Amino acid sequence: MIKRSIGAQIISRAALGSVFSLLLVESAFAGEGASSDYLQGTYGDFQAAVWGDAGVYLxxxxxxxxxxxxxxARGGKVSAKLDQQMWLNNLQLVWLSDTTLWGARIGSAVLVPYFANIKASGDLSTAQGTASASGDEQGIGDIYVSPLMLNWVNGEHNFTFAPALYIPTGKYDEDEALNAGRNYWALDVSGSYTWFDADAGHEFSMTTGVMFNDRNSDTDYKTGTEFHLDALAAQYLSESFGLGIVGYYYKQLDSDDGPLQGPVDASSIQAEGAGFGPAVIWNQAVGTRTLSVIGKAYFDTTSTDRFDGNLYMLSIAIDL
Known part of the structure; x- marks a missing residue:
């Protein structure tokens, strides 16, 4: 029988509070700055809806x-190219309880993102000519808080409901080329499901949610409502080792709203993206605790009005 993974028992949610793009072009792509509080790879994980014993997890x-x-290009008047590289570290603390509400165990989570380094460079062409800019940034991003999480179990089926707030705690200055924060609140209403056959070592997990964004008061720009779906299929080869395939799909349900730099209509901006990649998990006993190491890679296969690239993630989790 395969044991449940400690790393997956910790909510795998992660905040991406950074505005990646340069001020030069930050309003020219869907989701202000061509980005979002949602980042592929941070919502999908092994046993996404499985909870461990009551306690605190790191x-x-x-x-x-x-x-x-x-x-x-939009109407032949604005064209831009933007490249960015980012190192992000998320530290999260999760509390799980045996207390029940509506037949579900309760818990809560908080996550603090730190951008160790963000670098970006870009070009913008308008009727007035072409301009280039580059920049780098580091600092704490927008903190993620899920004050009340609910978890139900029915045999091999696990369900978690975890609404959360993204709090605009990251540094933001509309005159700066790069910012660690997004300068608006966001509410993410999401849930996870895991089917886990411990005898055969089979698993399927998915997390889906809808994110509602507040307006950026400094730029008067509002990112459209966002839908996101992350999924994982895995096979455990032993009690301590498993392999899987991860994937995601993202789409804005409605368009952005607000003024743009250049002759671009925000109502025509609506992002979409998808990608997939490999995943691996390794569990190791450390005294009376269990240490989990998780590796994932995501390769974007399609991106519209959104960054396109490769994401690599290494996670370490332990029960305290």
């Missing part, structure tokens, strides 16, 4: 994202 995610937005 997890750290280190991610590297190398992506670009290619030549982008």
């Amino acid at each position: 997890r750290n995610d280190l991610a590297y994202y190398d992506a670009d937005v290619g030549a982008h």
